[in-house]
Amino acid sequence: MDRPEEGGPRLTPLDRDRALVESAQADPARFDALYRKYVAQVYSYAYYELRDHHEAEDATERTFMAALAGLRRFEERARPADGSDASTFRVWLFQIARNAVAERRRRLRRRPEASLDAAEAVPATTDVEGEAARRDDVSAALRAIDRLPGDRRRAVILRFVEEMSTSEIAGIIGRSDGAVRVLIHRALRSVARDLGDPRR
């Protein structure tokens, strides 16, 4: 363990994005590197939550504009437990994205939701039968995810799609690592029941 001895030197792992963040803090024009690195992840998360390309684009734009405006206030908060691959910038960025998505969802609730099957967005292939089966599988998985309550759904998306660590997800949704593990475990039980139910 890398826990420091009492009174000894305090070891803080390097944030994976430290160089990019410091560069952008010194010159906002260099924010582009961080944007390029995370735009697809933020968009994908927003799309899972909102299921509308335009809404996801809007939430993505708000996220990055807010991140650019607030970058000087960002402080790295890596903990030894986060490991050497952690990015507190990514956690901070996804906290902003989570708020942007929540704001869009509140607005969407005030008007009828567009029915859009996200499986349609899966890239087409030349294998028609295989593609149809794949679309069915994707549709079933997406429907199962959709039926999960808020934080369970969020935790599953961040874990499986964005491939974040439990610790990063904990930072984003404001829960402990243990609580996130339990959320995911319970979500998987629900999804397993759902996918195993032929009526769905």
Added chain:
Amino acid sequence: MTWAPAGRDSHEIDALVTDRYLETILAAHARGADSGPAAVEADPVLRQTMARLARDLPRFHPSFRFEEALADRLAAAAGRMRTSGPDIPTLTILPDGAIRIAATSEVRPAMGRPLWIGGALTSAALSLAGAAYLAWRFRRPHASPMARAVRAVARARLS
């Protein structure tokens, strides 16, 4: 023989086992494999579900057009931040003589930017230190009677 870490209930232990197994699946996916050797054995139903979600949940990408358009808008916003800055110190003398200084997170020795004072654009040669001094001088007469009394005592002690 069963093993349970102290202070953890069965839900947490199951969740921990699931998490460890999931870690191996995601690591295998990152390597381009369907699954890898697992150090822990999770519930078979959950293993199947995890494998399925890891395989079937796609990552959606924004359109190239949107990505580039947003990159341009961010570059424009970054350019505005470079020329005007999001937290430029500004000093304003209001019509009633009160002075308002906008908060700033950094103090620069000489400002290359104009200041608005009483509605007139002054030259960029006015330093921040000068502006702060001016503001202090304008504020000083408005001090409370107690502050004036304290200053008077201090002056008397010095003389």
